[in-house]
Amino acid sequence: MIGYAQLWSADPAAWRAAGATWRGVAGLTDRRVAEVTGTAAELRAGWAGPAGQAADRRLHGLASELVGSRPVFIEVEQILTEYAARISTAKAMLDATVRDAASRGVRVDRRGVASADPAAQPDRRDPTATRQPGGPEPAAVPEIAAGIAAALELATTADREAARRLADLAAGAGAGWATAPPAGPPPPGSDPAVVRRWWAGLTPAQRRWLVAHEPALVGRLDGVPVGDRDQANRLLLERQRGTLLAERSALLSGRITPAVAVELARIERTLAGFDVLGDRLVADTGPRAYLLGLDPAGDGRAVVALGDPDQAENVLTYVPGMTTDLPTIAGELGRAELMAARCADLAPTERTAVVLWLDYDAPDFLDQALHPRQAHDAGPALHSFQEGLRATHEGPPARQTVLGHSYGSLVVGTTARDHGIAADQVVFIGSPGVGVDRAADLHLPPDRVWAGTAGDDVIRHAAGPVELLGRLAVSGVLPGVGAMIAWGRPAEDLWFGADPSGADFGARVFGAGTDGHTGYWNAGNPALDSIARITLDGRAR
Template sequence: MPAGGTRPAGRPGAAGGTRPPGRPGAAGGTEPPGRSGAATGGVGYAQLWAADPAAWRAAGAAWAGLTGLADRRSGALDGAAAGLRDGWSGGAAGAADTRLVRLRAELTTLRPALIEADQALAEFAARLAAAKARLAAAVALADGSGVLVDRHGRVRADPARPATERAGPAAARVAAAIRDALDLAGAADREARTRLDELSAAAGTGWVDAPPPGRPAPGGGPALVRAWWAGLTPAQRRWLVAHEPGLVGHLDGVPIAARDQANRLLLGAWRDDLLTERSRLLGRVPRGPAEVAGLLRVGAALSGLDALDARLAAPGAPRAYLLGLEPGGEGRAVVALGNPDRSSRVLTYVPGMTAGLDDAPGELGRAGRVLARCGALDPGAETAAVLWLDYDAPDFLHEAVWPGQARDAGPALHRFQEGLRATHEGPPARQTVLGHSYGSLVVGTAAREHGLAADALVFVGSPGVGVAHAAELGLPAGQVWASTAADDVIRLARPPDELARRALLGASPLGATAGVAGGHELWFGRDPTDPGFGARTFPSGRHGHTGYWAADNPALDGMARIVLGR
């Protein structure tokens, strides 16, 4: 039995699936028994206190881990069928071949179901963790305000305290906070049971069904894509995930869960493509500079893909969702930590110069650090963070001083943010888009030229965002934020025309900037931290151009508070 006293199975029980021990941890000075009756009639106070979200996450990861086994079995059946065709003919051979083909098809459609089970259990675990955090906050409030919590989760003023020190209105606040935590846990439990029941029932008859002809046009709006997807039956959606993952995985407007299932099914094929390219390059003799550069690029992409695959398979929180991957060129990736469709606050992080597939795991770690700080500041919040690396980032300084790659990225970032709005469940989430370095120009250009579905924009270490004033970005006053460290070299960046003039005088672009501190104009317009730009600023410690995510940097707190809406 896991340490928290839970015994997760394929589906949680009616009360969070927990089996609390006889004496769970103290809550507000009381020792709840193993079975506590909650006034809400759902998940009990003691049950929630003892619940172990990590065990549910591990159970989900175990289901997802079976996809590799299903894939290997499918490949073995394919090989067996090919062998039969070569050496056996006749009616029996034809029947056997048909049966093997059907078995392989069944295994193909099983793989997304295993991923779907993992999603359901991981999201149940995430909501259970949020409910536990809210319960802990309620107990802390009780401890600090003279309120006792009994074994059933009921509250009352502490009679041992003098009348002048008794809780008064605090008891009502504590009771409301406990009810809120138990309600969230109960809702999570009911939803998980429903999702897993539906998954189990669908596995009988009518599991998959080919959809009617017609697919969304390339570049179609996310709202139209969402309407098309909503018009399909669950069986038709499963067919598309299993048989057209390349379409489903890249369509903004398809729900996050389906995109994740589709893209995970493609991981093996993407890795095979990189291995094939590496073999081709290794076979070229003699190898010139282009082949050597290609080998280095492919090796870096393989390393990044393997690290990303390991993160996707990890059972720890938060669960990762693969929303897009392109291993060609420098490589691109879109990965979410937590499900944006089910979170009340969503961060989209756009990295800057040199970012590629090999950098994706590290860049995802930066998004994860903001998410972790959000959890520390508001443990009960349901928050997700997305690494959006779906553009060709500049590799060298002479590329980074021009805005062309940012302009090219604008339509894709616009569509992605619109897609998050279109697929979100429940009330709209607070969406924050964060750009670092050249990524801040990508964000600013997209906002100016296309509009961004965002409630706040954040720029850190920015060389300018392509506008002269925050009002040009299309957001309400007070929802554009910026921070640049005092020792960030980006402060020395001058406009390209000025760099060109200095270069003509015999100085290199970097050397030309060294003596030009101060001023308001950077490579791409006014410094967004300058008062004249009109953004709100937040502090950063002296951590250079890449240290905004350092644990002791106040900028990390600033970014997290903006995401939370504080």
């Protein structure tokens, strides 16, 4: 067991720093692979015969070994960073328990033993004395003792698990960290439960081989555990960055036509998005980031989890709306950070993961946002992703919440309506309609459907086509005051169905302040607090 004094003196920041060092080794390995590969090419050009062929095979084998080792270094970083997070949680539990003890008249000694505080006891020599107001309650001592034991148990479990995983990695070094698996992985789009069974049937060395040599496959397969997808997508990020840089150099070396200029601008914007992702992936503050999806094509897509969804008790998946893409991902990551931080403030002893799900082609312009096509196209991917979270989660099922903002709320509603959504509850904020007129049509209990819209959110006036025509007619018939009459009240039916915040929809409505369409995450807005509380225990502020 981890002792009371050990937990108090534990330094999670030191373990995170150690993890960062191992992450640096992974980058160093990439450079060594490039050097070995370059040397092999030079030798091959000028060295023939059996000796040259033997040297080429040896260098090729060395490069392959180095490639196969890189996921190991990322895995070590994962283990150490996750361990630091769990120790932080255990320390928070211990701190909260000890502070609670002081307020309840319970003393905790240096060994962590709880007992009634003599200073809070009545004077037993006085037969008329009663328990003083600050004295301990009858159940206080055993409750404090149980809280201390729970914190130490959490720390001990984390310590044993990290030690076991590190020992397994060390043991695998002798036999080879990576071994080619049997052919026939499940194709993209496979049932996540099938993928999970396939992955579980592989040896650790086979999984690492796939992560190292097939990162594009592993990184996008729902049903592969979060840690393995993160390893694959981190490798993929660096490879795709290299590809984009090479494409940019090739384009710059030729004639710059209008089409080439457009493509160069797209590459620059994508690289800027890669930089934002890269910075967050190596950040030493906040919850560890897991890269669960990456696609630089078009406007770019990414799925980023703050905290490990496979280990968390609460998981919030956030689907953003119009104009969101990879180059502008910084703002959406900031919103995810705010939600994660608020959950941590309200429940410091619970593990909560917040996932930014940008794995669909969000509308770029208003004319695109007037159509449900992109939300419809996103449905299968969001459905599969949520099923994958269920399939790979370890321990008791997590409380799963899916949040959609603006056009993202239509994505969530359309997915729930057409495919079903693996979530305990859904939340809509700033919604233009969710594709149904009643909460019951989302195939979830209506009391698990939440909605909030700011009083000054312009989306409240996004009238449906019929109502829109009527309002335009009133505006034209009555010059001057017509616009005030037509547009002075919220629409009864929004562009994509009934207002989910309306009384007739049947959702549970929470206050969302008056900060406009994008201010739901502003400090002081009750929406942020409500989102966190719904994520944690299914109750709004």
